Amino acid sequence: MDQEQDRTDDRDRTDDGRVAELLARMTDAEKLGQLQQLAWTGDTGPGGGQNHLIETAVREGVLGSVLNLHGAAHTNALQRIAVEESRLGIPLLFGFDVIHGFWTTFPIPLAQAASFDPAVAERDGEVAAGETRSNGVHWTFAPMMDVTRDPRWGRIAESCGEDPYLTAAFARAKVRGHQGDDLRDPRRIAACAKHFAAYGGAEGGRDYNTVDVSEQRLRNLYLPPFKAAVEAGAATVMAAFNTVSGVPAHAHPHLLSDILKGEWGFDGVVVSDWNGVHELIVHGFAEDAAAAAGLAFEAGLDMEMVSTDLADHGRESLRGGTLSAGRLDDAVARVLRLKFRLGLFERPYVDEGAALTGPTAESRAAARETAGRCVVLLKNEGDTLPLSRSLSSVAVVGPFADSTDLHGTWSGPGASRFPAVTVLDGVRAALPDATVVRHAEDHEAAVAAARSADLTVVVAGEPTELSGEASSRSDLSLPAGQEELIRAIAATGRPFVVVLVGGRPLTVDGWLDRAPAVLAAWHLGIEAGHALADVLFGDVNPGAKLPVSFPRSVGQIPVYHNHENTGRPSGPDGPGAPFTSSYLDIGRGPRFPFGFGLSYTGFEIGAPEPSQDAVGVAELSGGAEVEVAVAVRNTGQRAGDEVVQLYVHDRAASIVQPVRRLRGFRRVTLGAGESAVVRFRLGAEDLGFWTNDPAGRFLVEPGRIDLYAGSSSLATARCTLTLTP
16 A cells, blocks of 8 residues: 555656646646636536537637536547647546436435445446546546535435535545546546535525535534545535625635645645636626636636636736736646546547447446445335235336336436336336236326235335426425325225335325335436335345435424534424424424434344543544444344444533534344444544634543434434543
8 A cells, every 4th residue: 555655646746747847838828728617518507508619719728628528439529629739738628417327327316325335325436437437528526515404405315415424424435436546547537526615504495595604513514524525535626606604615715725725735626616606796796707717716716617707807817916826827737737647648538449338237237236225214014015026916106106207316418318217117027927007197097006906006206307406495295196196095995105206305294104114215216116126025125224304394494413402402202392492383303313214124223332431532632542332133034234323422512512423334234133243433533523713623622422322313322431631
C-alpha cells in the first residue's frame, strides 16, 4: 500500500508540473474556456441544448467540458476537434448524470440506503462506471449526499435519507465504486459529491427553496457525508441551488473556500449546478452576469455549467479586479489536474469497438441481487409472506402490476431503451405452472380477480414522475383511486399483500390496518419484477431497513429519529398530554421509524457491552477508541439478515444533542438458531460534536453517554459509557 501511495504521489507531482507548464502557455480566453461546461442536446434544466456553440468553442480551444453527450463515436468525434484542431490540444471532459446506473439501472439511491449495506452502492457504482466510461463519458454527477428530513422533497429519492452517518457510509462506497483506485482505469469515472450544501433542508420540502441553518447543524447534520466523500477521494463537488443562511451556495466562501478547500484540503473541481451561476441574479445576490461570475468564482467555484457568465465577462472581471488572476489560475489548474488524473492527455479517445451497448447477463444479475437487498418488509400479519409456490392462481392488480415504470428518477439512458421487468412478469416467472392474471386499472375487474384467486398482489405507489428533481408533493398519500382499491380488495376477505413502489415515504394510515402484509419496494431498477418475486416467494428473506422515517401524516413533517429533546417531551405513544411537545390529534413519533424493517425470521439483539465503562476525554482526543460488542441471535426457523444498529446519546452537553445518533450498523446473515457478536468502535468523532464556531470547533465533553443497540432507532437495550475529564 505504501508503494502504491508513493507511485500516486509521484504521479501527482508530475501532473502538477505539467499543469503549471500548460498554464504558462494559456491565454486568458483559453483559461476562462477551461472553466466552461456547455450542454449537448439533452435538457436537465431550464433552457435548451447548446450544440450550436460547442463545436466552435472546442475548435478555438475555449471549452473545457461538455454535458449530456455520450456514445463512443460521438464523444470521439468532438474530442478529435479539441485534441487535433485547437491550439493547445487540451482534451474535453465529458460529463453525464449517472445516478443509479447507465444502461443497467440499479435501485434508486434511497432504496440502496435501505439495504444498510454500502457494498450495494459500490457495486452499482462499479457497473455504472464501466458502462459509462466505455461510452466516452468521464465524469458523473453522483453521489448525491443531501441529508433530508422532509419526504415532500422530491429529490429524497436520490438521497440516502435522514441520517448523516448512514449517508456518509454510502458516500464513501459510491465514490469507491465509481473511481476505484485509479481514475486512469478505463473502467472508472470521476465522482461528484452533490449538492454542497444543505440542499436537503429546503423549507417546506419545496425544491430549490431557502435553507436557514445554524453552524452546528450544518456541521453535525449536513456536512459529514461530504467530508466522507472528500476523504474517499471524490474528484469533484457540485454546489447547491439553495441559499444557506442568506448566501447562495454557489457564491458561499465559507462553504466553498473556508471549509471545503481550506479545512478539508479538497484539491479537486467545484462545479456549478445547471445555470446556478446566472441564478445568483434571480436570488437577488448579484446585480448582473459579470457580478455573478466574479462572486461565484472568487467564493471558490471552479467550473460553470450551462450559463456563460464567466466566459462572457471573465476578462472584464479580471480587469476590474472582481476576479483575481490567482483565483483564475487555481480554478484552471484544478480542471487540468482532473484531466491529467483521468489520463485524458495520454488516452483522449475510447475504443469504439469495446463500447458497452446495453446490460449484460452479469450486470442484470448484480442489479437483481442488489434490488432484493433493498426491499423493506413493513408488515407481515400471520406470516402471510413468503408466498407458497403451491398457489394455483394469483391476481396481480393495481396501477403498477404490469408497469415498466420501475426504473425511478434520473435513471440514465438505459431506462428508455431497456424496460424494467414488471411485477407481473416476475410473478409469472416464479410460478410458471400457476394461473397469473392482471388487472392494472379496472377497479371492478381487479376486485373480481381477487375474489377468484388464491392470493392477490396489489402493486400500488407513485410513478417516477412524482419523485425526483422539481417533484415536491404537499400530499404524500397514494394517488387517486389506489387507497380505494386496497380497501375493496381487503373487503373480499381473500388473502392479499401490498407492494408499495415509489421514490419516497408515503402516508399509509388510511389503508395499512386492512393490509395483512406490506413491502416497501421503492423503484428497484431494471430487474425490479424479478427481485420482488424473489422476496415475495422467499428466495430472498428481506433484511432491509428504512433509511428515513415514514410519517403518520403530512402535518407531522418533519419527523425524524435524530431530533433534540424539548424541555417538555411527550410520551412515545398516543396523543400528547397537556403542555408537552405533541399534537392533539395524532400519536407522537412516525408511523414507521428510521431503521425499521421486519424479516421472515426473528432476531434477538442483546444490550451493548463496551470494552470499558469509562474513558478519558484526553484519551479520545488522542485517538483512543472504545470497542462495543453486541450479541445477535436468529430465533426463527430460517436463515435471514438482521441489521444491528448502535446509537449514542449524550445526556448533557453544552449544545443539546439528539436523542439518538446512529454511530454504527452492520448487516449480518445468520442461519436458523445461529448467533454472532457484532463489534463496533467508538472514538472522538462518534462521541463529540461541532459547535457554532464558524472556524470549526469540535468538542468531546466529560459526562455520561447512553449507548443503545437494537434493530431500529427505537432500540431500548442500553448501557452507559462515562467520559471522564
